[in-house]
Amino acid sequence: MKALYILFGTLSLILGIIGVFLPLLPTTPFLLLTAALYVRSSPRLYHWLLHQKYLGNYIRNFRENKAIPLRAKIISISLIWITILNCIFFIAPYWWLKILLLLIAIGTSYHILSFKTLK
Structure with a gap:
């Protein structure tokens, strides 16, 4: 199951990154999904995601402030x-x-x- 979570989390991460540049594809929901999948599969990947210079801010801001x-x-x-x-x-x-x-x-x-x- 962990391998599937990592696979789908990585796919969601790729869609989130594409969403930064493509206006009709939302970034934050895909990054939140990635965080949820990574926290269930790999603490190392979850930590890596939250501490990314740009992507981590999306997740932290939304999770902490809903803003x-x-x-x-x-x-x-x-x-x-x-x-x-x-x-x-x-x-x-x-x-x-x-x-x-x-x-x-x-x-x-x-x-x-x-x-x-x-x-």
Whole structure:
């Protein structure tokens, strides 16, 4: 079972890292999942994850404060809307797809804004 936890934790970590750069893929939930899987499988990997310079901050801030830094909120929401609007106006050929993309942008923005802001 430990090997599966490590495997899925590593996959979740990779998705979380990709999410830093890809606006529609959330970073924090994948990193929280990685932490949960690593704590059940390998204390060494869990310790390594929490003490990473950038990734560890995501996990610690969210676990301790249930909050997202203002800079991260601004960047996330800006990238989401830039990407979605680009798709709506230049890529999506069908009206139902445009509406779906708009609803995704609204939903993810609401989700991000529903968390407290870390100062």
